[in-house]
Amino acid sequence: MTSTPAQPTPAGVDAVVPFTVEALDIRGRVINMGPVLNSILARHQYPGPVNKLLSKAIVLTAMLGSTLKFEGRLTLQAQSDGAVSMLVVDFNAPDGLRAMAQFDAAKVADVASQDGFKPDHLLGKGHLAFTIDQGAHTSRYQGIVVLDGTTLEEAAHEYFQKSEQIPTLLRLGVAEMLTKSEEGGADHSWTAGGIMVQFLPQSPDRMKQADIHPGDAPEGHEHHAMDEDDAWIEARSLAETVKDDELTDPNLTVEGLLYRLFHEHGASVYTPQNVSDKCSCSAEKITAMIQSFSEEDKTEMKAEGMVHIKCDFCSMDYELDANKVFKD
Structure with a gap:
């Protein structure tokens, strides 16, 4: 695998782009989705608010699933007592995505009409499970996060903190695009994007400062809180500045986004990993x-x-x- 300096040059859509910033000891992934996302959503004809939530779940699953090193499957499954009772997104390595949702249409319309609505509000109390299955000769792994007013980003952060103990930051964005059709009406389409950064220090000094939870301790015991490494604080702060419209702008390539964020530190991008609308049924x-x-x-x-x-x-x-x- 070769790396090149991140520059604002054209890149393919519907692909996960791995990157590293060696100066900050971080690795990450960026994705921009268009045609594949629309292909998945079009067959279901879900209401707009459900499409927004499902799009975020698809982007998140694509970024996590593309990290699989072997043939296998990563499944994101949310179950809740909210307007959306179930979300399921499968990533079948090396590139297959499929997704579905179950919901109460009347409840969706009611929640979506409320002030300050966000797609994650469609999920009520329940749980979100990340399941990794890499074949018959390996053990299946599952991480479960409680949903209680939790966004998908927050749930993913908790998953990484508890299950992998890797300081991680994710940002997800979804936008509905309206273009004038030949008949004079409006054509609807969707675009979505996401970025994930993780702190994986190589030097012994930085490794000692990793933000790792110490685990369970006896009641009343105060564990020693370790200071976060300056490199991770800077990387996280930069990633937190990403706006939704930057993640969904069809004219901003993923390389362009990385250049905006990390060009001062010499960010490098690697071979994009395409994703496809591909069901595994037969x-x-x-x-x-x-x-x-x-x-x-x-x-x-x-x-x-x-x-x-x-x-x-x-x-x-x-x-x-x-x-x-x-x-x-």
């Missing part, structure tokens, strides 16, 4: 799933003859002959 997987049903269910499906199943992610319709699927 007739074979659907067949294997229904073959695991109870005998009572199988008997009922045989009586009906044809089994109709629609994938919640890609909306593909599968029609299977139950008598062939369950043949002796």
Whole structure:
């Protein structure tokens, strides 16, 4: 993998761009999404507020999933008692993304009409799970964060603090784009972006200053609070200045954004990792799933003859002959 100085030069959309800033001992990822995001959202026809929330989840999952070093899958799943009861986004390495949401349309409209509405308000109390599955010969890992008025960014920060103990900052942005159509109306499209920076010091002095939680301690015990490293404070402060419109501006490349933030420190970018709208469902997987049903269910499906199943992610319709699927 080669690196080049971050410059405001053109870059592809729908790709995760890894970067490092050696002077600050940070690594990170930036993504800008357009066509792939719109392809995923278009098939569902969700209300605008749900699209905004799901877009943030897609961007977050793409950045985290692109860190997988082997074939595998990272799943973000949120369950709550809010207007959006479930969000699921899968990243199937090396590049496949799929996503879906379940919600109460009336509750969504009510929440979205309130002053100061933000997409994360659609999630109520519940939990957010990050699950990493890298195949049959590896152990599945899951990190769970409590949702209670928590934004997706805040939940991700807590995940990294508790599960990986890596000082991390994330910013996510989503925007709806309106352009004039040939018929005279307005065409709707979506753009979204995100940036993630992590402090991974190499020098012994900086490693001693890493902001790592000391773990559980006896009640009443005050743990020693270690000062944050100046390099991490600066890196975090710079990343916190990123505005939503910078993450969603189609005319600002990811290299251009990195140049704005870190050019004084010699930021380097690496080979972009493309992402695709790609569902992992298939007739074979659907067949294997229904073959695991109870005998009572199988008997009922045989009586009906044809089994109709629609994938919640890609909306593909599968029609299977139950008598062939369950043949002796």
